[in-house]
Amino acid sequence: MEIKARIPGTILSVSAAVGDEVKARAVLGTLEAMKMEQPIACPVDGTVKAVHIQAGDKVKTGAVLFVVE
DSSP: OEEEOSSOEEEEEEOOOTTOEEOTTOEEEEEEETTEEEEEEOSSOEEEEEEOOOTTOEEOTTOEEEEEO
């Protein structure tokens, strides 16, 4: 499952790495948008297969941030 940016913004932090086991609703990172911090939550249980971002990256709506299987 691809986890995508819901809104454009800047990545403040990345909490997950490839190979991490994650549970549904786990916070994988933080996105700053409109001067507010938005948690990037995982919608499913699984394993992080890819991380496409790092802190400081600017992302657009729909950008793939993580892949979890």
